[in-house]
Structure formats: structure tokens, C-alpha cells
Amino acid sequence: MNHMDLKKYLISIILGWVCFGLSNFPITIDSAYDLYLLPGLLLPAVVALYYGMRYAIACCTLGLAMFSPFIVVPTNGWGNFVTAVFILLWAAGLGMCRDKIAKGEIPFFALYIFQVLLVLVYFLCNKTLVQFFVSYNPPFWCKNYTFSYLPENLINANATVLAETMTICILLANSVLSLPFVKRFLKIKTNGYEKDNYFVMVITVFLTAFLAAFSSNGMINGMMSISFTVNAYQSNIGNMQFALLKAAVILLLGDFLMHYLEYHNRQEQKSREMAETQQAVFESSDDMIWCVNGQNGEIVTCNSVAKSFFDAQSDVFNERKFFELFSDEDAILWNDYFDETEKSGHYIVEYYDAVSEHYYQVHLHRIGLSAKKYNIAVFAKDITDDILFEEQTRRMNDELEIKVLERTQEMRNAYNEMENMCYIIAHEFKSPIRAISLYNTILNDESGSHFTEEANDASLKISMYCNKALNMIGEILKYSKIKSSRLALARVNMNKLVEDIIEELRMIYNTHDIRINMVKLPNVMGDEILLRCCIYNILLNSVKYSAGVEFTYIHVFFKDTKDEYVFCFKDNGVGFDMEYASDPFQMFNRLHADIQFEGNGIGLATVKNIVEKHGGKIGIDAKVNEGCTVSFTIPK
Known part of the structure; x- marks a missing residue:
């Protein structure tokens, strides 16, 4: 764990303690029946939406925020355990949604879907689980003044108030964290998409205040009244719940509108940046690029390279038809190119411009705007240098090949000449060596008896070397014969x-x-x-x-x-x-x-x-x- 994570955990735990402390100061709806709003739940919601899931869990558990109901309504005893668990699940779920929204894995409105689903699950579980846990009262920390049974309408009232409290808290936290000055204060990344959030927040607060002030039997009257009869109580609670619901709806619409405007501005900015990037890429290309109307041949747009190629003013250039830029003969060619592109959707051709004496590799693409309306994108790359280089390389290769053939023939002739010379030399040497051997034999026969020992040895060596030379000449002649056979x-x-x-x-x-x-x-x-x-x-x-x-x-x-x-x-x-x-x-x-x-x-x-x-x-x-x-x- 690094220093920054530790700091976030400490802040989350401290805010949890603050939430737990605020449990002693709830907003009373009806003290006789223990109906209270818990404004402290705004803090776990802020932690969840600002830091994320693991910090929200720390705020609720180590920060004790989830145990607020045990302080506010001690008479429910073990029944508060259900509420505490759902507060933990609520904060953790908000943090998880925040993490996934930040990564772009889910849309921003998934937060509201989670809140709705959590409320539905809470209402379904609350009817059975609260009554089950209350039956085990009194708890060990509060032996007196605890209920062992709760009426169903009171359980529903408690669940409704808590659900609306959670909803209002999440909407307020989400809305406040969307304001630009709050983002700057908390060092949340801002990019100008939140410019409309101030206006939406003012309208939302005004509508909520208007509802509180002028709604019949509304929020203020509900908070200040004391119920003396069951009917009065039920009417008061009903009005209060309806007022809270209307406030939650207004906050929900305001929050949704803020996020929608922020999302819309973000998409608009992205589209603008993408268009600027595409235009920059469009203009930075060294190739000529046109977009031509496929029906009438008018130039929709083109880059500066294409304009400079025809040396035309942009206003006049864009009003002309594409085929009018070329000679009659070339216009027929381009018309054929467009026909092929319309059939196959893509066409590649090599084009030679006689005016500039340049070669171009042209790519044409059919861009379908609708079933009958389409444009033709034309990309023309100047390949003159490549063509000239290929021709020069081909010419050099041909010359080199001719030289190699000539040198090979020269070497072959020289080799054949050398072999013939060897054959001639070997054949011509054969007769003198035989003569030497013959004269040595005659000399040895006639005067051999008068030879000294050295002369006799010399005569034997002459005979031996002559035989060896004749044998070698025979092998050379045989080798040459095999070579040519x-x-x-x-x-x-x-x-x-x-x-x-x-x-x-x-x-x-x-x-x-x-x-x-x-x-x-x-x-x-x-x-x-x-x-x-x-x-x-x-x-x-x-x-x-x-x-x-x-x-x-x-x-x-x-x-x-x-x-x-x-x-x-x-x-x-x-x-x-x-x-x-x-x-x-x-x-x-x-x-x-x-x-x-x-x-x-x-x-x-x-x-x-x-x-x-x-x-x-x-x-x-x-x-x-x-x-x-x-x-x-x-x-x-």
C-alpha cells in the first residue's frame, strides 16, 4: 500500500466516524414512531463516488457508518442489522459502479439502475428479515425499550424513508461532485464538459425548494407536525413519503440532466477533435486526395496537394466537376475508373499524366452514404521516382546480366582453352619422354657394363621418372577425356x-x-x-x-x-x-x-x-x- 492509498483510507474512515457521530442529530419525521432521515449517509456516498468501492467499505466498517441505525433507532434492536447490511451493500455498490464508469466499462446511468435494484431488493428482504431479527430482541446492549414485534406498515414506512434517504444522498453527492469548482477543489480532472452543470444545479435546487415551500401538507409541515391519532399519523407519513419521493425525482432528473449534458458536451468535443485530427491528417498527406460526388461528379472536398496540382483557387476549384480537370481523353479514363469502383467498391490503377509527365498510383473507394447516394474517395500517390528507379534498376540488371554472360563465356573459353592446352602439352610431352626413356634403355644395353655405380643409379632414376611422367600424362589425358565426354x-x-x-x-x-x-x-x-x-x-x-x-x-x-x-x-x-x-x-x-x-x-x-x-x-x-x-x- 503506497502513501496515497493510506491517506485515502484514513480520510474515508474519518468521514465514517463523522457519519456515525451525526447519527445523534437525525432529521425527525415522526419521533413517536421513530421515523428519521439520516443526512450523515451523504458522507459514505461521497466517499464511494469520489474514491471507489474499497474506500467506501472502509468508511462503512472501520468508520462505523453502517452502524448509524443502531444509534438513531435503538428500539429496533437487532432489526437494525438488516438496515446496516444494506447501507454497506449500498456504499460498496456505488463505489463499484464508480470504478467501472471511470474505466468506461458501463454507462453513467448504471448508477441509477443499481439504486433502483437495491431499493427493490431491500423492500423484498425487509418484510421478512426485520421481523425475524426483531423477534430476538432485546439485544445485549439494550435490555429495555426495544420492540419484539413491528407492524408491517411501520416496517414499510421505515424502509421507504431509508430508501428515499439513500436515493437523495446519492443524487446530492453525484450532483455536487459534478460541479466544476468542487472538482477543482478535490483535484478531480476537469476538461470543460461541465460548463452547464451550474445552471442545472440552480434549477434543481429551486424546484426542490419550491416543492418544500408550497406543497400542501408537504415536507416542512410533515417535519414539524406531531401525530396524535393513527389516521393522522398515516396521513402525515403518506404526505411526507410523497414529498420525499417528489424531491428525489427532481434531484434524479437534475442529476441525470447534468450527466447527459456533460456526456453530450464530451461527445461533441470528441467529434470536433476527431474532425480536426482527420482534417490535419488529410492536409498532412503528400498524396492527392479528393472526395467526389458519385452522382454528378462534383468535388466535395480535397486537400491542398490536390489543389496545388491543378494550380486553381479553392473556391473555383470546389465548384468544378472532377472530370473537367482533365483532358477529354483522360476524362474518359477517369470515368471508366469510377465505373469500376462503383461495381466493386474498390479499384487500383496506375495513371500517367501527360501534362506533368508523372506517374500516379490511384486508389478509388466507394463511400456509401445511403442506398442511392454515395461518394468516391480518390487517393493519388506520385510514384514517378519509383517508376524511374525501377526502369533504371531493370536497365542496370540487363546490362549486368549481359556482362555476366560475356564474362562467363570468356571464362568458359579460357577454361576450354586451358584444357585444350593441357591436352596438347600432355600429348606433345609424351613423345620426347618416351624418346628419353628409349635412349636411356639403348645406352644402358650397349654401355651398361661400363657404368660406374653412380651412373647406373642415374640411369635407373631416369627410367623411373620417365615412367612416372608417362603415367601422369596418361592420367591427365584420361581426365580430359572424361571431362569432355x-x-x-x-x-x-x-x-x-x-x-x-x-x-x-x-x-x-x-x-x-x-x-x-x-x-x-x-x-x-x-x-x-x-x-x-x-x-x-x-x-x-x-x-x-x-x-x-x-x-x-x-x-x-x-x-x-x-x-x-x-x-x-x-x-x-x-x-x-x-x-x-x-x-x-x-x-x-x-x-x-x-x-x-x-x-x-x-x-x-x-x-x-x-x-x-x-x-x-x-x-x-x-x-x-x-x-x-x-x-x-x-x-x-
Whole structure:
């Protein structure tokens, strides 16, 4: 609980005590029959309407306001308990209505509906509950002078007086709190809507005073009279009740009128502010906006941007018809636009104004005022810059696309030229290297017996390097041939293909113990010769790079996915560190030295080339001394 809430609770409780104290000074209607008005109930009503429900409950309970009837009419004893409970419910209900009205959840007249419903419930419960509680008299705080039975007419009279007292209190509190100077004093937010409340309050007070002064057997006579007989008493009470009822009605009408005028002024102010806001938004728009009469084409209103577009005076401009602002050809277009809008209710079109040479995006909306009367709202946004930007962007994209195609063709030509050059160089180098190898053989045959040990070793190295060069040239020529060749697609039996390659490798590397674990592989559509070359290079690497282990172990398996087969070849070779292998499939890229393992760095590049020609992808995974797994995909 913050400081402000605590302050409100203290004020509410103090006002409750004041109400309880005023119970000793009631307005007497008839002392013989204990009929009194409780003006102190005005204070709980003010707390409820000013602070809200929880403070009204504190005023009635901790402030003791609800126990006022026990002081005013002690002879009713326990019967006052019913009145006390209804005073609490009344104050709490007023506070709840005030809270909901402040939040805008219910209208202001809900307060009067609550009062009527509470009075009806009070009258229904009062007949049975009061008589029930009175039967338990005397109470412990008052052993003498208490009734053990009350006549029904007296119960009704008490209920009527209390109900009218509550009604008058709530109306007075509500009316007083609606006055501007009271709101300023209590620091209630004011916004000028209460300007008519003074006049209504004066008229209400005047009518109430007039009723009190000139009503026959009215309020003053009723308050001052003493009843000596039952008939006189009943007549007096009846007149008093009728006078109180008329006073309550006048106060109710006055209070309702004040709230209605305040509500009307508030709505009028809101409408005025909304109109000003709409006009400000209307004028702040950079778009041209017209409102055109749908029947005769006259301009109802337009913003300053639309006026400046046609360079016309506002008075003359508004008197002209919309179609007269355009040329005859454009007027026909706009007439078609309006026809489409009338049919569909909404129409969007791009319009070009030949005079200003600007493009506009136009939105038209049908605004129905009635079944036969309607307006057309026209919004025209200048999109010239956007159109020019789009054209410039399109032109730049076309130029860029042409340049990309030219550069791509240049790169393709350069690549083809490089491949042709490689092929020519490899082919041309083949003859000199063979000649060198041949002359080395002749020299070795004729004079080999006279060679020294160094010369003999040099001759062997010449022969070895010549063979290696010829082998590399052969691989390059094979790679170039695969690169330029077309696929001869057919159904390929992958099981038989792998088994044939393994048998061939066992014959070539007869000193190796080659073991294979292969699942049943699916048949694929591909070029059998190229696929054989692909798998041969993969298995050859597995055999070569497992030369240092006891035996070569190759696991061949596959994975079946939705659109492709994934073939995997896992070995137990030396492997390599993936961190230092930038691109194992790049041509001439070797992961091990020539001294360790023979090779030329073309095998995996050839494998990648073949897989990609089949529309697949290739991957590799390896760890040092834990082998290598090569996998590639073939579409189904």
C-alpha cells in the first residue's frame, strides 16, 4: 500500500466516524414512531463516488457508518442489522459502479439502475428479515425499550424513508461532485464538459425548494407536525413519503440532466477533435486526395496537394466537376475508373499524366452514404521516382546480366582453352619422354657394363621418372577425356562392378591381404565405364594407403534416401588430418609425400568429375591412423 492509498483510507474512515457521530442529530419525521432521515449517509456516498468501492467499505466498517441505525433507532434492536447490511451493500455498490464508469466499462446511468435494484431488493428482504431479527430482541446492549414485534406498515414506512434517504444522498453527492469548482477543489480532472452543470444545479435546487415551500401538507409541515391519532399519523407519513419521493425525482432528473449534458458536451468535443485530427491528417498527406460526388461528379472536398496540382483557387476549384480537370481523353479514363469502383467498391490503377509527365498510383473507394447516394474517395500517390528507379534498376540488371554472360563465356573459353592446352602439352610431352626413356634403355644395353655405380643409379632414376611422367600424362589425358565426354546411361550392376574391381586389385597387389565387407548394393542409372573408373580410383586409394597395416579392410555400404543413393567406401588406411586438407578433390593435391605412397594427385579429382557428371555430390571424412571414408551420391 503506497502513501496515497493510506491517506485515502484514513480520510474515508474519518468521514465514517463523522457519519456515525451525526447519527445523534437525525432529521425527525415522526419521533413517536421513530421515523428519521439520516443526512450523515451523504458522507459514505461521497466517499464511494469520489474514491471507489474499497474506500467506501472502509468508511462503512472501520468508520462505523453502517452502524448509524443502531444509534438513531435503538428500539429496533437487532432489526437494525438488516438496515446496516444494506447501507454497506449500498456504499460498496456505488463505489463499484464508480470504478467501472471511470474505466468506461458501463454507462453513467448504471448508477441509477443499481439504486433502483437495491431499493427493490431491500423492500423484498425487509418484510421478512426485520421481523425475524426483531423477534430476538432485546439485544445485549439494550435490555429495555426495544420492540419484539413491528407492524408491517411501520416496517414499510421505515424502509421507504431509508430508501428515499439513500436515493437523495446519492443524487446530492453525484450532483455536487459534478460541479466544476468542487472538482477543482478535490483535484478531480476537469476538461470543460461541465460548463452547464451550474445552471442545472440552480434549477434543481429551486424546484426542490419550491416543492418544500408550497406543497400542501408537504415536507416542512410533515417535519414539524406531531401525530396524535393513527389516521393522522398515516396521513402525515403518506404526505411526507410523497414529498420525499417528489424531491428525489427532481434531484434524479437534475442529476441525470447534468450527466447527459456533460456526456453530450464530451461527445461533441470528441467529434470536433476527431474532425480536426482527420482534417490535419488529410492536409498532412503528400498524396492527392479528393472526395467526389458519385452522382454528378462534383468535388466535395480535397486537400491542398490536390489543389496545388491543378494550380486553381479553392473556391473555383470546389465548384468544378472532377472530370473537367482533365483532358477529354483522360476524362474518359477517369470515368471508366469510377465505373469500376462503383461495381466493386474498390479499384487500383496506375495513371500517367501527360501534362506533368508523372506517374500516379490511384486508389478509388466507394463511400456509401445511403442506398442511392454515395461518394468516391480518390487517393493519388506520385510514384514517378519509383517508376524511374525501377526502369533504371531493370536497365542496370540487363546490362549486368549481359556482362555476366560475356564474362562467363570468356571464362568458359579460357577454361576450354586451358584444357585444350593441357591436352596438347600432355600429348606433345609424351613423345620426347618416351624418346628419353628409349635412349636411356639403348645406352644402358650397349654401355651398361661400363657404368660406374653412380651412373647406373642415374640411369635407373631416369627410367623411373620417365615412367612416372608417362603415367601422369596418361592420367591427365584420361581426365580430359572424361571431362569432355558424354554420359552413356544404362542400368549398372554396382555389386558386380565392385567385385570385379576388387579381383583386379587382388591380382595387381598380390602381396596385400585385401578383405572386403560389402552389403547388397542397388542398381543405378549411369555410365558404366565412368562409374568403374570412379570406384576403381577410390578402392585403389584404399589399397595403397593401407600398405603399412597387417591387412586391407574395406567396408562397402549404401544409404537409401528419397531422391538418391549414397554409396560409402570405408577403409582402415593411414587416413589424414581433415584440418590440413583444404580440398582433397583438387587436381594434383596430394595429402602424403611421394616417398610414403605412390600417386599423382589426379585420382580423387577424376572421381569428383565423374560423380558431378552424374548429378551427384562427393564427400570425404578421415582421421589420422583411423582410415578414410569416401561417399558419393547417385540420383535415382
